[in-house]
Amino acid sequence: MVARVVPVAPFDLVVFGATGDLARRKLLPALYHRLHDGQMPIEARVIGAARAQMDAEGFRRLAAEALDEFVAPADLDPDSRRRFLATLDYVPLDVTKDDDWQALADTLGAPDPERPRAFYLSVAPRFFGVIAERIAAAGLAGAHGRIVVEKPFGHDLPSARALNQSLARHFDEGRIYRIDHYLGKETVQNLMALRFANALFEPLWNAHHVDHVQITVAETVGVGGRGPYYDGVGAMRDMVQNHLLQLLCLTAMEPPARLRPDDVRDEKLKVLRALAPVDAARDVVRGQYGAGPGVASYADDVGDADTRTESFVALRAHVENWRWSGVPFYLRTGKRLRARMSEIAVAFKDPPHSIFAGAGGRAGANVLAIRLQPDEGITLSMTVKDPGPGGMRLTPAELDMTFAEQLGGGGLRMPDAYERLVMDVIRGDQTLFMRGDEVEAAWRWVDPIIAAWEERGERPALYDPGSSGPEDALMLMHRDGRRWREISA
Incomplete structure (x- = not known):
């Protein structure tokens, strides 16, 4: 299968924080791939801006090293590499100095209404307002x-x-792109295609047929070098408020009238506003990884033996509308877990009557699993007859569409999320970006949970590194007569 590439117009992209980790690991490789695949024109300009004192040639050397490190050797074409590096420029910039801004203005030139121009703020949030103002x-x-x-x-x-108010003083909402890289993953977009481009699932996508939904984002790594930052944030703010709630919205939302940015985001906002308040003591579990063989505890990683920040959250949420009344959504995320895995699993109800009461073997629930990582794809768990002449014996089986296998034959590479998202910015397509009122609605739901934790002052439950999280998270499901899906690579 050959991926269809739609070229974008020549553009100017200024990357603030261009010497940082995100630019090196994600943005520069993503732009290289888009040029290599013929989507980014060689007339485009990518201008790095950071406090590091270097010239354009120095930035090109930094970018070349990033490509060598983060692009697979099979994808690193010498001619494409040379052409990509030629699109790069650099301006040393301290956001507080007028002369530096004048140098950036001189490099960019006057805005051309026919040439898209974007400013990517790969910097700490405290600089967003001042950079927008400048x-x-x-x-x-x-x-x-x-x-x-x-x-x-x-x-x-x-x-x-x-x-939001700081950004809105200088940019209309239609020109603000709040990026959540989870929304750029192929499987997340395929969730919308699966629901709204096929007649098979949407009639079943409701409380009459769905028993529950599980959304899991599991990581094997600890906080690492992010310790000081992460300890002031925690899993609820770092993952649940954005990534997991966005996945919940895409799973639960109503069909939009059109695939237009605000139509999609209007439906996601309705889901956030329909989320019922949760009881932080009954419906939410906090965890913190302890020490293990050769593995430091969370407290050691952040250098605070008394830390009360969570590295794991599991919770039960309900969307109070007609489609989802009574259907629990179980969300789970954590660090130092058994495997790296991100998945949305829609578990359907059992048939209303079984004619196989005397049959051997076992029947399994129908589960539609949308896997975001590590192997993007969709599986559907079915119950089938066990082959052979041994009578009617039932066994579970899976219909598997792993994208790398089904769509990747012939050497098709699955693009990274940042490749799509950056090109969507250039095209002016906000469908996969969060709107300001979405962000505020998510915080409005999350804030009371955090406030309840702080009021109680309890420490998160410890869990072993390499496990599935604390025992209390298992009990959250067991009380409802359900089980978490296994965390597996």
Whole structure:
């Protein structure tokens, strides 16, 4: 199968924080792949901006090293590498210095309404407002310039509102792109295609047929070098408020009238507003990984023996509308777990009557599993007859569509999420980006949970590294007569 590539117009992209980890690991390799595949034109300009004192040639050397490290050797074509590096430029920039901004303005030139221009803020959130103000004051964006911001989108509802207001003073909402890389994953987009481009599942996608939904984002790594940052955030703010709630929204939302950015985001917002408040003591479990053989505890990783920050969260949520009334959504995320896995699993109800009461073997529930990582794909668990002449014996089986196998024959590479998202910014397509009111609605639901934790002052339950999380998380499901799906690679 050959992927269809739709080229974009020549553009200017300014990457603030261009010497940082995100730019090296994700943004520069993503742009290289888009040029290599013929989507990014060689007339495009990618201008790095950071405090590091270097010239354009020095930035190209840094970018070359990033490509060598983070692009698979089979995908690193010498001619494409050379052409990509030729699109790069660099301006040393301290956001507080007027002369540095003038140098950036001189490099960019006047905005061209026919040439998309975007500003990617790969910097700490405290700089978002001042950079947006400086871009506007210097006239760099013009009437059509776009600004891209990475999470975290605030620390709570008041800070999210303040951030939105700060950006809105200089950019219309239609030009603000809040990026959540989970929404750029092929499987997440295929969730919408699966539901709305096929007649098979949507009639069953409701409380009459769905027993429950599980959303899991599991990591094997600890906090690592992010310890000081992470200890002030925790799993609820770092993962649940954005990634997991966005996956819940895409799973639970109503069909939009059209595949237009605001139509999709309107439906996601309705889901967030329909989330019932949760009892933090009954419906939520917090965990923190302890020490194991050759593995430091979370407290050791962050250097605080008394830390009360969670590295694991499991919770039960309900969407209070007609489609999902009574259907629990179980969300789970954590570090130092058994395997790296991200998955949405829709578990359907058992048949209303079984004619196989005397049959041997065992029947399994029908589960549609949408796997985001490590191997993107979709599986559907079915019950079938066990082959052979031994009578009617039932056995579970899976219909498997692993994208790398089904769609990747002939050497098709599955694009990284950032490749799609950056190109969507250039095209002006906000479908896969969070709107300001979405961000605030998510914080409005999450904040009372965090406030209840802080009021109780309890430490998170310890769990062993390499496990599935604390025992209390298992009990959260067991009380409902259900079980978590196994965390497996």
